Amino acid sequence: MAATKALLMLENFIDGKFLPCTSYIDSYDPSTGEVYYRVPDSGKEEIDAAVEAARRAFPGWSSRSPQERSQVLNKLADLLEQSLEELAQAESKDQGKTLTLARTMDIPRSVQNFRFFASSVLHHTSECTQMDHLGCMHYTVRTPVGIAGLISPWNLPLYLLTWKIAPAMAAGNTVIAKPSELTSVTAWMLCKLLDKAGVPPGVVNIVFGTGPRVGEALVSHPEVPLISFTGSQPTAERITQLSAPHCKKLSLELGGKNPAIIFEDANLDECIPATVRSSFANQGEICLCTSRIFVQKSIYSEFLKRFVEATRKWKVGVPSDPSASMGALISKAHLEKVRSYVKKALSEGAQIQCGEGVDKLHLPARNQAGYFMLPTVITDIKDESCCMKEEIFGPVTCVTPFDSEEEVIQRANSVKYGLAATVWSRDVGRVHRVAKQLQSGLVWTNCWLIRELNLPFGGMKSSGIGREGAKDSYDFFTEIKTITVKH
Numbered sequence: 001m002a003a004t005k006a007l008l009m010l011e012n013f014i015d016g017k018f019l020p021c022t023s024y025i026d027s028y029d030p031s032t033g034e035v036y037y038r039v040p041d042s043g044k045e046e047i048d049a050a051v052e053a054a055r056r057a058f059p060g061w062s063s064r065s066p067q068e069r070s071q072v073l074n075k076l077a078d079l080l081e082q083s084l085e086e087l088a089q090a091e092s093k094d095q096g097k098t099l100t101l102a103r104t105m106d107i108p109r110s111v112q113n114f115r116f117f118a119s120s121v122l123h124h125t126s127e128c129t130q131m132d133h134l135g136c137m138h139y140t141v142r143t144p145v146g147i148a149g150l151i152s153p154w155n156l157p158l159y160l161l162t163w164k165i166a167p168a169m170a171a172g173n174t175v176i177a178k179p180s181e182l183t184s185v186t187a188w189m190l191c192k193l194l195d196k197a198g199v200p201p202g203v204v205n206i207v208f209g210t211g212p213r214v215g216e217a218l219v220s221h222p223e224v225p226l227i228s229f230t231g232s233q234p235t236a237e238r239i240t241q242l243s244a245p246h247c248k249k250l251s252l253e254l255g256g257k258n259p260a261i262i263f264e265d266a267n268l269d270e271c272i273p274a275t276v277r278s279s280f281a282n283q284g285e286i287c288l289c290t291s292r293i294f295v296q297k298s299i300y301s302e303f304l305k306r307f308v309e310a311t312r313k314w315k316v317g318v319p320s321d322p323s324a325s326m327g328a329l330i331s332k333a334h335l336e337k338v339r340s341y342v343k344k345a346l347s348e349g350a351q352i353q354c355g356e357g358v359d360k361l362h363l364p365a366r367n368q369a370g371y372f373m374l375p376t377v378i379t380d381i382k383d384e385s386c387c388m389k390e391e392i393f394g395p396v397t398c399v400t401p402f403d404s405e406e407e408v409i410q411r412a413n414s415v416k417y418g419l420a421a422t423v424w425s426r427d428v429g430r431v432h433r434v435a436k437q438l439q440s441g442l443v444w445t446n447c448w449l450i451r452e453l454n455l456p457f458g459g460m461k462s463s464g465i466g467r468e469g470a471k472d473s474y475d476f477f478t479e480i481k482t483i484t485v486k487h
């Protein structure tokens with residue numbers, strides 16, 4: 001009889017040790033719908049243990065010099081890089097994204113996150129002012145906040161987790177991280193490298209499980225003074241409520257309903273492939289993805305024809321297929337939610353130009369139960385439709401015509417979100433004018449997702465509170481104090 005392979009069981013990582021949990025939940029491979037591994041279903045008890053470990057580790061870690069901490073972060077980056085292929089395979093299987101994307105974006109960026117903050121932490125300076133007439137000087141000092149609670153989502157699992165862990169550690173905090181219960185495997189693999197990189201026990205603790213159980217235990221813990229969260233707006237609301245009694249520092253990176261604004265003088269040869277990518281990269285599961293495309297009327301027909309042709313070439317395939325541009329969506333529930341938006345659009349009289357319900361999806365027999373969906377383009381839709389207002393977070397984008405600059409700015413700003421926009425035009429003056437008026441934390445003109453990690457990243461309105469980046473993350477993960485000396 002053939003031996004059945006034992007299911008992978010993840011363990012929490014607390015105080016430098018892997019610890020089993022009393023209960024577990026299943027985590028699925030989105031490309032097959034089969035169980036991939038089991039995740040600890042942790043709760044308050046595990047958070048209490050992690051807080052105890054993080055508290056004990058804090059004095060030692062926070063008193064190291066930035067240079068010493070930087071060396072540890074660089075070593076961790078090297079170790080991650082050496083495991084790039086193994087991590088990419090695991091990330092792709094866990095999340096449903098293509099292996100190509102995991103290899104070229106998720107894991108390299110995770111490595112870069114550690115290298116970047118290992119370097120940037122060495123370059124901060126503080127302010128000093130003088131009041132000679134009173135014989136005084138004033139200066140500021142920054143100190144780490146304490147135990148940082150970090151909660152990350154499932155769309156870019158290791159990429160976004162390390163974007164929080166690296167600056168928190170670099171600034172001298174100890175950390176309790178809770179990855180999404182849907183995508184925990186690469187966080188668990190990271191734990192295996194910590195000791196080798198020289199991270200002392202208790203500096204990084206990773207506790208797995210669901211938002212309502214372990215997430216809330218972390219957010220509510222009185223000894224965790226700071227929460228950095230990336231995820232949905234309703235969860236951010238809950239986190240804000242739970243942390244309010246403790247006046248915690250909060251950084252909230254939330255969703256978007258990101259517009260692409262395409263003027264008649266845009267270079268369509270560049271704009272069309274970039275807008276296909278900005279709509280459908282990572283199955284449309286990036287908070288920065290385009291989901292409302294405004295096209296100036298004079299080029300609307302040409303744009304639409306070429307955009308739909310290019311979308312049809314955005315191949316959906318099994319994540320390991322090197323020719324696939326898109327893999328599977330994260331879960332069955334999410335797939336159903338995304339499909340329900342397309343149904344709603346149809347019921348409102350919109351046209352589906354390609355994708356869901358129009359084209360045929362071809363998948364191998366083994367992947368028939370996977371959570372796949374074709375990239376879908378919707379037209380003839382009103383701005384008031386939920387498809388034009390709510391974050392769908394899947395491979396669905398809406399295309400609509402506009403007449404004037406003034407009109408399109410007003411329509412682009414007419415949603416509750418304000419995260420990322422793209423503007424396509426050869427007119428430099430217009431590009432600056434429009435970018436300035438958009439209610440959006442990030443505006444990419446004639447490009448998408450070119451990241452400069454030094455500069456502020458984050459959203460306006462319901463897209464979040466706070467910014468992340470070299471200076472912004474340092475400010476968030478430290479407390480500032482003003483000292484006055486009379487001489």
Ligand SMILES: NC(=O)C1=CN([C@@H]2O[C@H](COP(=O)(O)OP(=O)(O)OC[C@H]3O[C@@H](n4cnc5c(N)ncnc54)[C@H](O)[C@@H]3O)[C@@H](O)[C@H]2O)C=CC1
Nearest residue numbers: 152153179180210211212215216231232235254255287393
């Ligand atoms: N970066 C973004 O903009 C993201 C947006 N989303 C949006 O959210 C929708 C729902 O996805 P979800 O996985 O449910 O996102 P979510 O916001 O519920 O999950 C993000 C993280 O928060 C944790 N969490 C959930 N409830 C919590 C609570 N009460 N207290 C503390 N932590 C909690 C989760 O376990 C996960 O680690 C998506 O369809 C998408 O629209 C989802 C992921 C990322």
Ligand SMILES: N/C(=C\C=C\C(=O)O)C(=O)O
Nearest residue numbers: 155230253286287288451
């Ligand atoms: N926060 C998200 C993406 C961030 C990308 C970046 O920092 O480059 C998201 O999709 O949730």
